[in-house]
Amino acid sequence: MQVEMKDQINAVVGRYQTRRSAIMPALALVQESVDRLHGDVLKEVADVLEVPEIWVYEVATFYGMFNTEQVGKFHLQLCTNVSCMLAQAERLLQHLESQLHISKGGTTPDGLFTLSTVECLGSCDTAPVLMVNQDYHENLNEHRIDELLVQLKRQAAT
Ligand code: FES
Numbered sequence: 001m002q003v004e005m006k007d008q009i010n011a012v013v014g015r016y017q018t019r020r021s022a023i024m025p026a027l028a029l030v031q032e033s034v035d036r037l038h039g040d041v042l043k044e045v046a047d048v049l050e051v052p053e054i055w056v057y058e059v060a061t062f063y064g065m066f067n068t069e070q071v072g073k074f075h076l077q078l079c080t081n082v083s084c085m086l087a088q089a090e091r092l093l094q095h096l097e098s099q100l101h102i103s104k105g106g107t108t109p110d111g112l113f114t115l116s117t118v119e120c121l122g123s124c125d126t127a128p129v130l131m132v133n134q135d136y137h138e139n140l141n142e143h144r145i146d147e148l149l150v151q152l153k154r155q156a157a158t
Helices: 003-013 020-031 039-049 053-062 082-086 089-100 142-157
Strands: 074-079 113-118 130-132 135-137
Touching: 003 020, 003 039, 020 039, 020 053, 039 053, 074 082, 074 089, 082 089, 089 113, 089 142, 130 142
Parallel strands: 074 113
Antiparallel strands: 074 130, 130 135
């Protein structure tokens, strides 16, 4: 891990009463600069935080926002919890699978898209909701998803 990253993590630690409390923000920081949070990375984070490696592993593997496996350039996370399910999220999942030619959990061969389902994204009043990397796309339907996919492919090409 680069010295600069260690300094950034140590700066985060200063905002919390315990070093353990800084695990989530530290992982979020590190994730911005690695392709996935694999074992070596988790160990390094634990070393910098001076906490047991298992604590970092538990957090990294519990929360869907942390990628311990490689994901595509665009990680599509469709909420399928109650409000979104009632707003046809299952139908949108089938549509996404059909448009991308992958199943839930898969990544397109070109590495552009990974499709996942997640629990409530906390935006139930605008269901159905899809998170693309860090951005929310709300009140979705098939047409809006098609437009979004075109936009993302265009973005990837530039
Ligand atoms: S159930 Fe989908 S955002 Fe809450």
